[in-house]
Amino acid sequence: MTSQGTLGVAVIGTGRMGADHVRRIDEVISGARVAAVVDIDEARVKTVADGIEGAVPYTDPAAAMADPAVDAVLIASPGPAHEAALLTAFDHDLPVLCEKPLTPDPASALRVMEAEQKLGHRRVQVGFMRRYDADYRKLKALLDGGAYGRPLMLHNKHRNADTPPGFTDAMTIHDSAVHEIDVTRWLLDDEITAVRVLRPAPTGKAAEGLSDPQLILFETAAGRLVDTELFVTCGFGYQVGCEAVCEGGTARIGDDHGVFVNTAGHWGGAITPGFVERFEEAYDRQVQHWVNATRRGEVEGPSCWDGYAAAAVCAAGVRAQESGERVAVDLIERPALYR
Numbered sequence: 001m002t003s004q005g006t007l008g009v010a011v012i013g014t015g016r017m018g019a020d021h022v023r024r025i026d027e028v029i030s031g032a033r034v035a036a037v038v039d040i041d042e043a044r045v046k047t048v049a050d051g052i053e054g055a056v057p058y059t060d061p062a063a064a065m066a067d068p069a070v071d072a073v074l075i076a077s078p079g080p081a082h083e084a085a086l087l088t089a090f091d092h093d094l095p096v097l098c099e100k101p102l103t104p105d106p107a108s109a110l111r112v113m114e115a116e117q118k119l120g121h122r123r124v125q126v127g128f129m130r131r132y133d134a135d136y137r138k139l140k141a142l143l144d145g146g147a148y149g150r151p152l153m154l155h156n157k158h159r160n161a162d163t164p165p166g167f168t169d170a171m172t173i174h175d176s177a178v179h180e181i182d183v184t185r186w187l188l189d190d191e192i193t194a195v196r197v198l199r200p201a202p203t204g205k206a207a208e209g210l211s212d213p214q215l216i217l218f219e220t221a222a223g224r225l226v227d228t229e230l231f232v233t234c235g236f237g238y239q240v241g242c243e244a245v246c247e248g249g250t251a252r253i254g255d256d257h258g259v260f261v262n263t264a265g266h267w268g269g270a271i272t273p274g275f276v277e278r279f280e281e282a283y284d285r286q287v288q289h290w291v292n293a294t295r296r297g298e299v300e301g302p303s304c305w306d307g308y309a310a311a312a313v314c315a316a317g318v319r320a321q322e323s324g325e326r327v328a329v330d331l332i333e334r335p336a337l338y339r
Contacts, residue, residue: 007291008035010064012085013077014048015039017099020276021074021287026052029288031295035071036064061085065092072096072294074287079104079174086112090119095299097290099127100178102307106315109308110332116304117337125290125301128182128310130240132289133282135253139244140187142251149247151188156180156228157254159239161273162205163232169211172232173317177216180228181313182306183242184218192226192313194219194328197320205233216317237271238278305338 009032011022018039025034034055039045042059049057058064065073065088073089075082075098083103089096102124103109116123130136143151158176167175184192198215206212213231220226241254260269272278286301293300313329320327 005031005295007032007295008069008071009033009074009291010036010038010058010061010067010070010072011074011076012038012061012064013075013081013099014041014045015076015078016276018074018076019048020283021076022048022052022055024284024287025074028284029291031288032072032291035069036067038064038077062088065089065094070094072291075099083108083112086124087115090115090123093119093123095290095294096124097127097287098124098307100182100307101174101311101314102126102304103311104174106308106312106330109304109311113304113308113335113338117335120337122299122303122337124304124307125293125299126303126307127286128179128186128302128306129279129282129286130179130183131186131302132286133279136183136187136242136282139242139251139253143187143244143246144189148244148249148251151244151246152224153245154184154187154224154226155243155245156184156226157239157241158228158230158232159234159237160232160275161235161237163207163210165207167207167210167232169209169321170318172210172212172214172230173216173314173321176232177228177230177317178310178314179240180216180226180230181218181310181317182302184220184226185306185309186302187242187244188220188222188224188226190220190222190224191309191331192218192329193221194326195313195316195320196326197317197324199324203231203233205235207233211321214321218313238274239271240275240278303338305334 038058045057049055072095196217216228218226243252316327316329
């Protein structure tokens, strides 16, 4: 870091999320600067770097991480590239904020987790940004405080207006329901042990071969039940919500539609168009927390264990989709580093 303590960050991947993180570090948060940007597309990465004072473009993540100006790494490349980037970061003992997924499958996530354990300390925060959303944080505090007794069930909803071309059933689990998987584990402080996927009559708006909507049921180690309505081609906007049912009451988030108006001939409010708009503040808060912790020499937030557990539940979820049966989640014993 510089004498002022500014964190030099290498952002790996300059697609939608990576470019947004470059903007966030450069314009929104404090305590960090973009020291390097990395993408296999040489023209694109040069264009991104040209707009950031002091940012050096690279096409090779290893070369960027060897740059002495780089103190930390933000990985926003496609999931299959994460493992190699994470292992290279470990070689340099660099702190990492890794966009979800940690890796796309449990086996590769295990390899990353084992490599981090060999370092003897945590280096990775996984980008499950809902943990930094104001509403989810309030719900977590309420459940942890015990004011309404033990939580017994969660009801989740996750709706997208539409999906990109080529979106598959497996992607509804890996790219969409993975967020409910993480917040379920986090809100309840409980592991998911089994998954079922039910398929109601499909919407006519879904692409051929895509089953939509779906109802996903989780069982947890403590005997709770969690359902998630997943509707990724609803057509009208982006809606995320969660209701916790406790022994002595319920608590719900996700109903805030901003300004509610009454005017000639109609009443109502707006529906958020997409996840970036809905969770913009959560993304800002997540990166700021990561920068602050890194500058203190600490690692906090979702760990490699959380990334591995999510991957294991996703794998069970895809098998449940394919079989129509209840599928148990295969988890190793939680290592000491992540307890």
